[in-house]
Amino acid sequence: MKALHVITGLGVGGAEQQLRLLLRHLPVHCDVVTLTNPGPVAHGLTADGVRVVHLGMAGNRDLAALPRLVRLIRRGRYDLVHTHLYRACLYGRLAARLAGVRAVVATEHSLGDSQLEGRELTPGVRALYLAGERLGRSTVAVTPTVAERLRRWGVPGPRIEVVPNGIDLERFRFDPAARRRTRARLGIPEDAYVIGGVGRLAPGKRFGVAIRALAQLPEDCRLLLVGGGPEEHILRRVAEAAGVAGRVLFTGERPYVSGSPEDPDLPALAAAMDVLVSPSAEEAFGLAVVEALAAGLPVLYTSCPAVEDLPPAAAPGARRVRGGAGAYAEALAAVRAAGRGPRTAPEAARHYCITRSAAQLMDVYAAALATSSQGVSTP
Numbered sequence: 001m002k003a004l005h006v007i008t009g010l011g012v013g014g015a016e017q018q019l020r021l022l023l024r025h026l027p028v029h030c031d032v033v034t035l036t037n038p039g040p041v042a043h044g045l046t047a048d049g050v051r052v053v054h055l056g057m058a059g060n061r062d063l064a065a066l067p068r069l070v071r072l073i074r075r076g077r078y079d080l081v082h083t084h085l086y087r088a089c090l091y092g093r094l095a096a097r098l099a100g101v102r103a104v105v106a107t108e109h110s111l112g113d114s115q116l117e118g119r120e121l122t123p124g125v126r127a128l129y130l131a132g133e134r135l136g137r138s139t140v141a142v143t144p145t146v147a148e149r150l151r152r153w154g155v156p157g158p159r160i161e162v163v164p165n166g167i168d169l170e171r172f173r174f175d176p177a178a179r180r181r182t183r184a185r186l187g188i189p190e191d192a193y194v195i196g197g198v199g200r201l202a203p204g205k206r207f208g209v210a211i212r213a214l215a216q217l218p219e220d221c222r223l224l225l226v227g228g229g230p231e232e233h234i235l236r237r238v239a240e241a242a243g244v245a246g247r248v249l250f251t252g253e254r255p256y257v258s259g260s261p262e263d264p265d266l267p268a269l270a271a272a273m274d275v276l277v278s279p280s281a282e283e284a285f286g287l288a289v290v291e292a293l294a295a296g297l298p299v300l301y302t303s304c305p306a307v308e309d310l311p312p313a314a315a316p317g318a319r320r321v322r323g324g325a326g327a328y329a330e331a332l333a334a335v336r337a338a339g340r341g342p343r344t345a346p347e348a349a350r351h352y353c354i355t356r357s358a359a360q361l362m363d364v365y366a367a368a369l370a371t372s373s374q375g376v377s378t379p
Contacts, residue, residue: 006092009037012253025358073099145305166354172294174343196273201229212325270295296343315348
């Protein structure tokens with residue numbers, strides 16, 4: 001089988017890094033097309049031996065990109081096209097069908113109750129989404145919660161498959177040496193209590209809540225924010241206004257895998273933390289939460305379908321927090337008072353092992369190819 005993955009961009013984001021990790025475990029030949037932004041994940045994929053093509057799309061309405069993508073798919077003689085993220089799903093599904101590829105799969109990474117990748121879920125967005133969705137064979141939801149949202153939107157149930165995001169458990173296994181090395185590299189005292197936050201610095205992630213909660217905690221508490229985005233300058237001002245600018249460290253975007261011990265990657269940064277907070281009010285999966293659990297961290301979250309879709313015993317270290325800075329400050333104080341537990345991964349983290357997710361996706365691919373070969377029309 002030869003597959004082409006089409007994604008909107010390859011900056012450092014959850015869907016982008018998930019794609020790189022997935023391709024390391026799929027037993028098929030895969031190429032990647034990024035419509036825009038061939039960023040750090042593109043470089044990582046190339047280092048992994050994956051062919052990456054930048055389509056050079058100028059914007060959402062750059063219709064000239066469509067025939068370029070059609071030609072690329074035809075030349076590649078792909079058996080299956082797999083699309084990721086809203087713009088890539090719209091253009092990729094249509095291009096695949098125009099190129100004669102009927103086995104088209106899309107993964108829905110970011111559908112919330114009120115937004116899709118930061119877009120308000122207007123009737124127009126919904127109509128365009130559903131029109132594009134009909135051009136594919138299957139739409140993959142990363143959680144049962146997302147699958148239910150898709151059904152409510154109007155996607156037929158038989159077209160929806162649940163394949164959760166996966167994590168590399170071994171990469172996130174707690175490493176005391178990495179903890180000491182990373183803290184020293186970042187200038188964090190060994191006895192400091194480090195609160196972590198991982199994700200895009202955008203309004204929906206509500207990291208301002210974490211900053212204001214920090215202001216209500218003792219001076220030896222630090223906040224380590226891992227990620228980049230348009231709200232960084234606003235969050236820096238929030239920290240200054242709250243009087244904690246010296247206790248908040250912004251690392252910028254960090255890769256899943258670093259090429260050097262002197263350049264901390266995401267697992268090393270997780271090792272340096274004592275607890276993770278995820279104040280985002282709306283998530284499709286909650287990858288940062290699951291990765292933190294794999295690192296043996298206690299987690300405080302507002303929305304995390306990946307945890308909420310499992311029995312409570314699967315993630316005993318995860319607690320849902322409703323409310324703002326005060327509620328998070330109270331919960332953080334309670335977690336700290338409880339003391340450090342063993343840094344071992346709970347069942348919830350093991351449930352989302354990447355090898356299991358890759359095997360489930362291969363079943364989706366096989367079904368899409370079998371249906372296409374039988375000439376069954378798309379509903």
